[in-house]
Amino acid sequence: MAEAQAPGLLGGRLSVAAAARFAAPIGLVVVFAVFFIATPDFLTTDNISDLLVSAAILLVLAMGQQMVVTVAGIDLSVGSNLPWAAAVLGYAYTHGWGLAVSVVLALLAALMVGVVNGLLVARLNMTDFIVTLGSLSVVSGFTLLLTSGNTVAVNSGFLRGLAINGIGPVRWFWVLAFLVAVLVGFVLFRTRTGTYLLSTGGNIDAARGAGIHVDRIRLIAYASSGLACGIAAVLFVARTGGADPSLQTDLLLSSIAAVVLGGSSLFGGKASVLGSVAGALLLQSLINGFTLVNISQYYQPVAVGGVVLGAAFISRFQK
Amino acid sequence: MHNHTVRRPRSAAVAATATAVTLLVLVAGCGRGGDSSGSGSKDEVRIAIVTRDFTNPYWAALRDGALAEGKKQGVKVEVQAGASETDSTGENAKLSTLAGQKYNCFGVVPVNATNVITPLVPVAQKKIPILNLDTQIDADASKQAGVSYASFIGSDNLSAGQQAGKALLKLMGGKGDVAILQGIAGEQNGINRQKGFSQEVAGKLNIVATQPADYDQAKGQTVTEGILKAHPKITGIFAANDTMGLGAAQAVHNAGLTGKVSIISVDGITAALEAVKAGKLSGTISQYPYAEGQLAVQACINLVKKKTVPTRIVAPIALIDSSNAAKAISSFPQPFVPFANPLTSAGK
Amino acid sequence: MTDTPARTAGDPSPSGSAAPADPPLVEISGLRKSFGAVQALRGVDLTLAAGEVTALLGDNGAGKSTLVRCLTGVHPPDAGEIRFRGEPIRLGSPDDARQLGIETVYQTLGLIEDLAVWQNLYLNRELTSGFGPFRVLDKKSMISQSKDILSRLDVDVPNVRATVRRMSGGQRQSIAIARAANWGETLVIMDEPTAALGVRETAAVEALIRRLRDAEVTVLLVSHDMAQVLRVADTAYVLRRGQTAARRAVTDTTGDELVGLITGAVEGTAHA
Numbered sequence: 053m054a055e056a057q058a059p060g061l062l063g064g065r066l067s068v069a070a071a072a073r074f075a076a077p078i079g080l081v082v083v084f085a086v087f088f089i090a091t092p093d094f095l096t097t098d099n100i101s102d103l104l105v106s107a108a109i110l111l112v113l114a115m116g117q118q119m120v121v122t123v124a125g126i127d128l129s130v131g132s133n134l135p136w137a138a139a140v141l142g143y144a145y146t147h148g149w150g151l152a153v154s155v156v157l158a159l160l161a162a163l164m165v166g167v168v169n170g171l172l173v174a175r176l177n178m179t180d181f182i183v184t185l186g187s188l189s190v191v192s193g194f195t196l197l198l199t200s201g202n203t204v205a206v207n208s209g210f211l212r213g214l215a216i217n218g219i220g221p222v223r224w225f226w227v228l229a230f231l232v233a234v235l236v237g238f239v240l241f242r243t244r245t246g247t248y249l250l251s252t253g254g255n256i257d258a259a260r261g262a263g264i265h266v267d268r269i270r271l272i273a274y275a276s277s278g279l280a281c282g283i284a285a286v287l288f289v290a291r292t293g294g295a296d297p298s299l300q301t302d303l304l305l306s307s308i309a310a311v312v313l314g315g316s317s318l319f320g321g322k323a324s325v326l327g328s329v330a331g332a333l334l335l336q337s338l339i340n341g342f343t344l345v346n347i348s349q350y351y352q353p354v355a356v357g358g359v360v361l362g363a364a365f366i367s368r369f370q371k
Numbered sequence: 372m373h374n375h376t377v378r379r380p381r382s383a384a385v386a387a388t389a390t391a392v393t394l395l396v397l398v399a400g401c402g403r404g405g406d407s408s409g410s411g412s413k414d415e416v417r418i419a420i421v422t423r424d425f426t427n428p429y430w431a432a433l434r435d436g437a438l439a440e441g442k443k444q445g446v447k448v449e450v451q452a453g454a455s456e457t458d459s460t461g462e463n464a465k466l467s468t469l470a471g472q473k474y475n476c477f478g479v480v481p482v483n484a485t486n487v488i489t490p491l492v493p494v495a496q497k498k499i500p501i502l503n504l505d506t507q508i509d510a511d512a513s514k515q516a517g518v519s520y521a522s523f524i525g526s527d528n529l530s531a532g533q534q535a536g537k538a539l540l541k542l543m544g545g546k547g548d549v550a551i552l553q554g555i556a557g558e559q560n561g562i563n564r565q566k567g568f569s570q571e572v573a574g575k576l577n578i579v580a581t582q583p584a585d586y587d588q589a590k591g592q593t594v595t596e597g598i599l600k601a602h603p604k605i606t607g608i609f610a611a612n613d614t615m616g617l618g619a620a621q622a623v624h625n626a627g628l629t630g631k632v633s634i635i636s637v638d639g640i641t642a643a644l645e646a647v648k649a650g651k652l653s654g655t656i657s658q659y660p661y662a663e664g665q666l667a668v669q670a671c672i673n674l675v676k677k678k679t680v681p682t683r684i685v686a687p688i689a690l691i692d693s694s695n696a697a698k699a700i701s702s703f704p705q706p707f708v709p710f711a712n713p714l715t716s717a718g719k
Numbered sequence: 720m721t722d723t724p725a726r727t728a729g730d731p732s733p734s735g736s737a738a739p740a741d742p743p744l745v746e747i748s749g750l751r752k753s754f755g756a757v758q759a760l761r762g763v764d765l766t767l768a769a770g771e772v773t774a775l776l777g778d779n780g781a782g783k784s785t786l787v788r789c790l791t792g793v794h795p796p797d798a799g800e801i802r803f804r805g806e807p808i809r810l811g812s813p814d815d816a817r818q819l820g821i822e823t824v825y826q827t828l829g830l831i832e833d834l835a836v837w838q839n840l841y842l843n844r845e846l847t848s849g850f851g852p853f854r855v856l857d858k859k860s861m862i863s864q865s866k867d868i869l870s871r872l873d874v875d876v877p878n879v880r881a882t883v884r885r886m887s888g889g890q891r892q893s894i895a896i897a898r899a900a901n902w903g904e905t906l907v908i909m910d911e912p913t914a915a916l917g918v919r920e921t922a923a924v925e926a927l928i929r930r931l932r933d934a935e936v937t938v939l940l941v942s943h944d945m946a947q948v949l950r951v952a953d954t955a956y957v958l959r960r961g962q963t964a965a966r967r968a969v970t971d972t973t974g975d976e977l978v979g980l981i982t983g984a985v986e987g988t989a990h991a
Binding site for chain 3: 239242244245246248251252254255257258259261262263264321322333361
Binding site: 093096099101102103105106109118134200201202203205206207209212215216288290292294295296298300302303339340342343346 | 420449451454457458460461464465466467468469470471472475481482484485486488489492493509511512515516555556557583
């Protein structure tokens with residue numbers, strides 16, 4: 053007999069499993085409450101607006117990572133794919149190819165890395181951890197070669213406007229990040245491809261047995277992550293005014309942390325876009341709040357790690 | 372948008388989250404104890420300074436100078452930093468957060484030429500004065516973004532490189548092979564120091580190797596080890612900053628060449644001063660980030676009080692070698708030579 | 720696709736001897752398959768009559784799994800012939816088998832635990848609208864039709880939106896069988912369907928198999944359970960060492976004889 057589900061948070065029993073599933077949104081509210089109490093500067097429209105803008109890049113990366121984690125994979129190349137795409141954008145732009153072309157090239161460059169990752173993992177059956185670790189290094193090398201290690205300044209009024217302006221109080225960065233999240237959620241939960249992604253991650257043998265082309269699906273997942281890096285790179289260049297070729301390990305680890313926080317299983321098959329979004333916002337809120345309360349830099353990784361461990365602990369109750 | 376298991380808890384959760392978020396937004400609108408439309412007196416000076424990181428003692432000294440001056444003058448000074456010499460996004464985020472708070476003067480040391488411009492745009496729009504500290508921010512990009520700086524406060528890195536060149540020439544007897552350790556590729560101060568050095572030694576010393584060591588001590592050591600093997604005849608090393616210089620000194624020491632290879636670096640951090648005293652480092656062109664921090668606070672105070680401030684304030688530098696190392700150490704972090712402070716003399 | 724599976728034109732005879740005008744659904748003759756030095760199948764003959772439940776018995780290593788994989792296109796045979804409704808066919812890939820309407824329920828069931836029952840029933844057969852890579856799922860239809868699929872076979876799953884993870888072993892087995900029966904227009908192969916189930920659940924699954932036969936679905940049942948074979952099957956084949964040791968109509972044999980045929984204690988001829 054199928055056991056009865058918890059009837060719902062409102063007007064019903066609050067089961068531990070339900071709380072576990074919504075750990076990230078609940079955690080986000082808790083963090084907000086804590087910082088609200090700690091300082092009057094946290095919960096102001098200016099600060100929250102800034103917080104959401106800062107979170108946009110991480111959010112987009114987390115959405116790409118979400119796709120890969122759904123098929124029981126992981127994408128470590130994110131840390132260098134973002135600066136790579138940014139470097140391509142910078143190179144094209146400073147060689148006079150116009151912003152539109154530069155952006156398209158950046159997206160293609162990032163997509164290409166994702167496709168290569170996907171081909172190596174899916175068709176050649178190599179371990180995803182190792183493949184993306186390898187591409188992390190290789191792509192980093194290419195980036196340094198392309199830029200000679202320099203940061204390339206990108207002086208674009210359009211990108212600057214993208215970073216600063218918006219529609220009324222709603223900033224373009226939020227809009228873009230939100231659109232990416234909606235798109236990923238739509239694909240995962242409303243399209244056939246999404247079902248294939250969830251199946252491939254949930255039980256690859258069963259998926260293959262049912263006739264799903266699991267290789268193609270995994271390729272799609274890694275390609276999507278690559279594309280997400282490209283989009284994030286455009287945001288990155290807009291925000292910092294240039295293409296910095298340094299390895300972005302913080303963003304890489306945070307993208308994985310956000311997905312884990314959100315309740316997706318690293319073993320695949322279970323995805324939560326709402327959770328990953330909450331996870332990304334939660335991580336960024338920690339950094340923002342710490343800045344305001346002037347907690348030493350060095351406690352931040354401790355807090356971030358603590359939150360991730362807490363989420364992992366809670367997720368045990370999701371079974 | 373969660374995996375479709377059961378309809379009801381999910382929509383309940385969405386409703387709960389939406390309610391919570393709405394509540395938070397409403398509360399945010401009221402804030403707690405007032406919004407950005409100032410609490411506190413209009414004349415109160417509140418200064419925010421952002422630099423690259425605090426792991427480099429150079430920036431830690433800048434912070435300390437600023438905080439000390441703030442305490443002395445009785446004004447609020449907040450100093451924050453990114454996580455590393457290359458953390459462009461981290462610094463950007465910190466500055467962005469502070470820009471949304473109630474400060475009326477900003478001092479910024481950028482990681483690269485442009486990474487701080489975007490967060491400064493709203494600051495510039497509010498007509499809050501901004502100081503460019505230590506490393507030049509791209510002027511064109513700033514102008515296009517509508518950001519301008521009330522002043523640049525920093526030491527003259529070109530001059531520092533020249534002084535280093537002079538000192539090394541003297542130590543090497545005017546001739547010989549020399550190697551250069553560069554900083555992070557593209558970092559402006561390092562470029563200027565190298566330029567000054569190269570100009571000074573042109574035609575006299577033979578530059579056999581030029582390698583980046585990213586302002587990192589361990590890298591400085593590794594790179595120097597390689598250089599010593601490839602060019603065993605060198606008698607001098609110029610390092611664009613002290614941490615690399617210390618790494619080079621260690622490599623030279625390990626190779627048993629202390630005393631045979633002269634090493635000059637730039638910055639003047641405590642570890643370097645000690646090394647000069649101990650004879651491991653031949654000399655350092657000491658800059659005074661502590662003084663820069665003090666100057667930044669003084670300039671901000673003047674700017675908030677609507678007094679004029681020179682568009683360029685040069686912080687002092689001095690060659691520290693075995694002859695004055697002890698004195699430098701005892702007066703650290705202050706410069707031990709008096710320097711003309713344009714702010715205290717001009718700003719009335 | 721969701722109605723009762725298509726049946727052969729002729730009247731299927733329940734006793735095992737094929738009606739004269741129609742060829743049997745599947746006719747396997749002289750099938751051979753080797754893996755390197757191991758000869759898994761050394762000339763297997765087997766006939767599946769349409770609308771019947773045929774059991775496949777044999778000890779470990781007799782070749783049952785290999786035979787099933789040849790039928791499902793996972794391993795193309797080295798030699799021999801497979802005829803489908805009289806026509807020789809080549810099953811080079813699982814897709815070929817699926818095209819012919821052959822569905823299999825493996826011992827691992829092939830269900831995705833974190834997906835809902837309806838999602839599993841429609842796995843890789845989703846009802847969609849739109850085109851291109853973003854085909855949108857028609858969830859409402861799939862959910863309501865899932866209920867029909869399950870109720871038609873009297874499978875007890877009260878909530879098709881629940882995940883398979885929450886289902887008992889018997890329910891999972893029933894869902895997997897119902898899925899195969901729904902999409903398997905010609906043949907449903909089951910590999911040890913009740914091996915991991917308790918008494919009550921085994922009874923439920925066997926009732927489901929009987930309902931399949933009533934609906935005139937052809938079933939190939941691989942089983943170790945002699946009593947089960949005698950309960951649900953019409954015909955039993957015994958494989959021994961890669962060859963067909965015997966064929967018995969279930970009504971004409973006993974559990975002891977079958978055991979003897981499996982172990983070789985009783986000498987069997989290909990057709991009784």
